[in-house]
Amino acid sequence: MNASPVRAENLAKHFGRTKALDGCSFELPEGSVTALVGPNGAGKSTLLSLVAGLAKPTRGEITVHGTAVRGRMHPDVSLLTQKRPLYDQFTVRELMRAGAAMNDRWSAERADEVLDLLAGVDKDAKVRTLSAGARTQVAIALALGRLPKVLLLDEPLSDLDPLARDETLRIVMTDVAERGTTVLLSSHLLTDLGDVCDHLLLLDEGRVQVAGEIEEILGDHGVVVGPAGLDLDTDGTVVDSSHTSRQTTALVRGGSAPEGFQSEHPDLEALVMGYLRASRTRRLARR
Amino acid sequence: MLSGVIEFRIDRHSGVSTYLQIAAQVKQAMRMGLLGPGDKLPTAREVVEATRVNPNTVLKAYRELEHEGLVEGRRGMGTFVTASLATDATKADAPLRQDLDRWMDRAVDEGLSADEVDAIYTDVRGTHY
Numbered sequence: 513m514n515a516s517p518v519r520a521e522n523l524a525k526h527f528g529r530t531k532a533l534d535g536c537s538f539e540l541p542e543g544s545v546t547a548l549v550g551p552n553g554a555g556k557s558t559l560l561s562l563v564a565g566l567a568k569p570t571r572g573e574i575t576v577h578g579t580a581v582r583g584r585m586h587p588d589v590s591l592l593t594q595k596r597p598l599y600d601q602f603t604v605r606e607l608m609r610a611g612a613a614m615n616d617r618w619s620a621e622r623a624d625e626v627l628d629l630l631a632g633v634d635k636d637a638k639v640r641t642l643s644a645g646a647r648t649q650v651a652i653a654l655a656l657g658r659l660p661k662v663l664l665l666d667e668p669l670s671d672l673d674p675l676a677r678d679e680t681l682r683i684v685m686t687d688v689a690e691r692g693t694t695v696l697l698s699s700h701l702l703t704d705l706g707d708v709c710d711h712l713l714l715l716d717e718g719r720v721q722v723a724g725e726i727e728e729i730l731g732d733h734g735v736v737v738g739p740a741g742l743d744l745d746t747d748g749t750v751v752d753s754s755h756t757s758r759q760t761t762a763l764v765r766g767g768s769a770p771e772g773f774q775s776e777h778p779d780l781e782a783l784v785m786g787y788l789r790a791s792r793t794r795r796l797a798r799r
Numbered sequence: 800m801l802s803g804v805i806e807f808r809i810d811r812h813s814g815v816s817t818y819l820q821i822a823a824q825v826k827q828a829m830r831m832g833l834l835g836p837g838d839k840l841p842t843a844r845e846v847v848e849a850t851r852v853n854p855n856t857v858l859k860a861y862r863e864l865e866h867e868g869l870v871e872g873r874r875g876m877g878t879f880v881t882a883s884l885a886t887d888a889t890k891a892d893a894p895l896r897q898d899l900d901r902w903m904d905r906a907v908d909e910g911l912s913a914d915e916v917d918a919i920y921t922d923v924r925g926t927h928y
Contacts, residue, residue, distance in 0.1 A: 543855065544855070545853050545855065678851055681851050682847065682848065682851045685847045685851060685852070685853060685854060686844060686847055686848060688847075688853070688854050688855070689842075689843045689844040689847045689854035690844055703811075706811065707809065707811060707817050707851070707852050707853060707856065708851065708852070708853050709853065710853055710855050710856065727816065779814070
């Protein structure tokens with residue numbers, strides 16, 4: 513079957529008058545690792561909970577490997593939420609037993625494997641005594657024990673120190689290498705995403721701004737620099753521009769470098785920053 | 800471990816994409832004779848464990864090398880080196896290399912820094928090539 517692991521079509525989620533998502537369409541290729549980025553309030557967490565089936569869309573549809581997600585947890589999807597709700601009073605071992613009881617498909621071996629990775633987590637320790645890194649590892653063990661085909665991670669790195677961040681990404685990447693898992697992860701830590709993600713999904717104001725393979729996207733954009741006062745004459749789209757008394761710098765999508773400007777391709781961080789800055793400018797202009 | 804022949808070092812600030820760095824390091828190891836025909840490249844999983852890169856990136860690097868006719872992916876077995884880039888002159892026991900090794904020993908004895916050594920090397924190379 514060649515149905516895409518995750519496909520969203522014209523997805524909308526409204527909370528009262530607030531449109532968290534509005535007309536959102538995208539597709540994730542099998543085995544890809546996609547960075548979900550966007551300013552706070554762009555709809556990232558809403559999107560992840562819709563894909564997981566924890567919330568129902570107002571409009572549109574999501575399919576996972578060809579079957580529709582309809583307001584209940586899809587068996588092929590695991591979601592690691594930002595808050596990592598774990599039972600603090602349980603030991604790690606008890607929590608894994610709960611995982612086995614609550615899931616139709618459960619691999620105790622896989623969960624154990626994840627717990628034993630790296631320094632290993634003490635299975636007799638109470639969950640509340642664990643470090644932030646170990647808590648994350650336990651939460652990932654719960655998520656991967658379900659043997660998901662699609663793994664969703666909402667800000668998995670936010671409260672971790674650099675070592676725990678590195679190790680968390682290693683565990684996730686190992687699952688991709690071994691099982692071909694499709695991963696969608698939201699994060700603000702752009703430098704950490706650079707070499708673990710191959711695809712990008714950039715959300716802003718409930719809509720998809722940019723989607724696709726990172727290398728292609730970067731190749732389609734240019735950071736152009738030229739003297740101030742010179743016209744930014746390009747057949748591409750100017751995403752964002754800034755000016756000093758001497759210089760004009762702009763992020764341009766498509767087209768060739770404008771006359772008199774020097775152009776080079778942005779890295780992921782520069783690209784995302786350009787879009788985020790443009791988004792803020794638009795919002796400020798509406799006030 | 801047999802597959803532990805080479806380890807990739809990823810420079811995350813070089814601006815060179817990760818897959819090109821991996822491909823370049825395989826070629827460098829082949830030129831030095833560290834990797835030769837029949838040798839198995841580390842699996843994506845092994846590379847991921849050692850360096851935290853996306854396994855798809857590793858596979859992309861291997862595909863690139865395959866495209867250049869240097870390696871071959873065998874289904875379910877891994878990726879194997881099929882060509883040789885090593886010449887007698889670049890091998891570890893080559894006379895020219897040993898001369899340079901002795902020269903470098905002297906440089907260390909005389910207290911030269913790596914930067915100074917690089918400057919001398921670049922300068923001398925420039926006058927000949």
